[in-house]
Amino acid sequence: CGVFGVIGTSDAANFVALGLHALQHRGQEAGGIVSYDAEAGFQQARRFGYVRDNFTSHKVMETLPGDLSIGHVRYSTAGNKGQTAIRDVQPFYGDFSLGGAAIAHNGNITNALALRKELVERGSIFQSSSDSECIIHLMARSMGRTIPDRMEEALRKVEGAFSVVAMTRTKLIGVRDPLGVRPLVLGKVGDGYALSSETCALDIIGAEFVREIEPGEMVVITKDGVASHYPFRPAKSRFCIFEHVYFSRPDSILGGRSVYETRENIGRELAKENPVEADLVCPVPDSGTPAAIGYSLESGIPYAMGIIRNQYMGRTFIEPTEQIRNMGVRLKLNVNRALIKGKRVILVDDSVVRGTTSRKIKEMILDAGAAEVHFRIASPPTAWPCFYGVDTPQREKLLAATMSEDEMRDHLGVDSLKFISLDGLYRAVGQANGRDPKSPQYCDACFSGDYPVKPSDQINQGFEL
Ligand code: 5GP
Ligand code: SF4
Ligand code: MG
Known part of the structure; x- marks a missing residue:
């Protein structure tokens, strides 16, 4: 999947649509955009198919006003494979006591089934079949005093790969899992900022590539700037080597290297x-x-x-x-x-x-x-x-x-x-x-069978390492 977010420019959703268009190779089944505007509040649009067919018309884009927006392009790796329902299309939105928030997730949560079972037993009502929805429910249950606090707490319970872009009414948030399996980069666009799965999507909106979000890092971006947190136990990074081989676009920069x-x-x-x-x-x-x-x-x-x-x-x-x-x-x-x-x-x-x-x-x-x-x-x-x-x-x-x-x-x-x-x-x-066999520099599990995060849901379902 691909994730993209923008804060601090008018008509942010238009930038998000362009960014998602440049990330279309990461997911072609469906796309979604959420925006926030003081007058209109949170607005959301989700569609099947390509970004260019859905998020270019004035009719759709004028329903997404504001200077803060995130989006997602989907291809299904978890949940209902092959029969995506519109309710599986991200970003997911949650109305918390502290105000609304939306999240877009790239990666796969390897303990999603276990988390879901526990959450459902305690009263959560899931809307989708997506692993990513767990994050919203974990945030809803958290007692954290701010939405970023709640997100930190939620993500500490989550295992696997996640590059998340999220938004509240005033903040754009980006997080990478401790191993940094999936990419996420920071860009500067005018007086505002952008978060993107890949640098090729910064180029399309004329944003300047600032840096990668580090493995295990959470950035909270407001109009005043970027604050960094490290909510997880530090770990050695294990970026997906297959992003270099196939998944990313050749005009992107990953880990300081041209793909x-x-x-x-x-x-x-x-x-x-x-x-x-x-x-x-x-x-x-x-x-x-x-x-x-x-x-x-x-x-x-x-x-x-x-x-x-x-x-x-x-x-x-x-x-x-x-x-x-x-x-x-x-x-x-x-x-x-x-x-x-x-x-x-x-x-x-x-x-x-x-x-x-x-x-x-x-x-x-x-x-x-x-x-x-x-x-x-x-x-x-x-x-x-x-x-x-x-x-x-x-x-x-x-x-x-x-x-x-x-x-x-x-x-x-x-x-x-x-x-x-x-x-x-x-x-x-x-x-x-x-490759350093004692401490491999990348995730290469699909070639080596050496899984840097134990795939616990899969093992519970009978998968043998
Ligand atoms: P095959 O026909 O062998 O199943 O798929 C190989 C082709 O699918 C390659 O040409 C490649 O471009 C594309 N491909 C690349 N990565 C993946 C992957 O992770 N899964 C699948 N199913 N196909 C991939
Ligand atoms: Fe998945 Fe292979 Fe990438 Fe590891 S290297 S994240 S197993 S595609
Ligand atoms: Mg091919």
Whole structure:
């Protein structure tokens, strides 16, 4: 998901709409915006579909006045997957005795089921199926004297990954979980401030990137400035390494590094680790593009757009059902036949999850008359599900959970299949000595099975580590 908030500029909701539009790659199912204006009070709008189709019309935007606003773009990783109800669409709003507050959450709460059960037993009435709603109920039960105090208390009970953007009548609040699994950045816009999942959304509103919110940090922003708190027990940060590989936009800056350059580095590492003789390096667009460029630069094999993407389709994996996903590949990608015929082709993609995409693409490439197909993957085999906010299927459905690399190669029917090593990936994100096995610098659980936060709900439901 993507979160965005603005304080201290007139028509803040318009900025939020633009920010969410730039974060659309983080969630395409639905979006919501809440604003506050002294006269109109809190106003809310939630819609299914793209930001550009919902939050551009004057009719909607004029219902969201004020100089304080937050918003959220959703893709479902918890709760009712695939059948989002409008009541699952964030931001969530709560009317507390201290005044109203709204929150937008990116990440996944790993003890949400346990918390929910406890809260329901004590009388909370949940409106949605979302894990994030727990935060509102925990805040409602808290005896804290201010809304930020209540939020701190609530979030200390929450486990897992959370980057939260929240608002009261006068404050914009941003919090990252102690490990800082999901991103969150601070920007300056005119006399006001913005909070965003990624820097690319600051650019669109002309905001200046100030800094990242630190893992475990809570910022409370008023018109007078930014105050920082550290409500949690300090921990070593474990940022999601997959944000670098796939999830974030290539024009964003993460941890002081350009995502694009990181992806190009990944391609270079991949070429060093897994060279092969071929005529062309082609990306599976768009997610494989920067890594393919890196592979080509490092190997000296020409880069070519052997697969053309229809720009009017979204991201395949964000389509929630398998059926649509299966269709999706052909609706979205087509082989550039003239280029491929008779050629030995290296295909670079960011990841193999179920293997559906790779299989379809291989068929299309061979149909077009390629002489050989070599897959090079910009992440290690995805053998474990993510419980921190990226939608991976159950373990059984992950190709790498049940097959060795050679078995996957045969299953996909390609001439060769190689993944970047975990150390190679760490080198590409700037860790010259690779992964520190005693104290890994990133979360890489979907590749290593080393979960930095115990996924307790999942374990209670029978998941085995
Ligand atoms: P597959 O077809 O192997 O299930 O999905 C792989 C494709 O989905 C890749 O091209 C990649 O761009 C995209 N993808 C990336 N990350 C994820 C993820 O976390 N989960 C899923 N299901 N697909 C992803
Ligand atoms: Fe990111 Fe993978 Fe960790 Fe999920 S499990 S937070 S996708 S590195
Ligand atoms: Mg892809």
